[in-house]
Amino acid sequence: MESSSKDPVFSISVAARLVGTSIRVLRYYEEMGLITPYRTDGNTRLYSDHNIKKLKLVFLLQKEKEVNLSGIKIILGIIADQKMTDGKVKELLLKF
Template sequence: MISAVAETYGIHPQTLRLYEREGLLAPSRTEGNTRLYSEEDLRELETILNLTRDLGVNLAGVEIILNMRQKMEKMQGEISEFIEYIQREMGRQEDGWKDRVQNALVRLPPRDLVKKDS
């Protein structure tokens, strides 16, 4: 509920409504249209309050920062997937290389060493 969240964080309910209008928060709603704030919504609110209260960032700046953070998280996921792909491919190539080396070696019967006179 908006009043409980506002009281917990020491802000006015209108502030939460403003953050929602600005697209900074998007709590889900019940059939009766009551806002339901998830743990993720509350973490986002804490970030917004940290940026505005502690760092003095205006709402336009907050929006830019949150969008950049979201893009960075997406890119980090893509990079992780790419690294996993490269590691799989390197493992396959290494296995193929080991097979080629093993198949390239020819076993010879043991022989006695003989000194050759010059």
């Protein structure tokens, strides 16, 4: 079986380590609607490669571009609406 970048594979603790933050921050971002991890039947959060890339983008926008969380939510919505690829998102960010 071939896996996809959207297949949920990482626990919340692994996801937090991969993006360099705390579990609490990931839960907060979920509450804010910035990220939506997969939930198992037991309600455990699982994150995909796609989720990890999205979280890294959130941190880039927040730390390097100084965008607040409300602004990030709008940007993520635009990216989703436009179905932008990772390359197109990076190209757009380099303009700022």
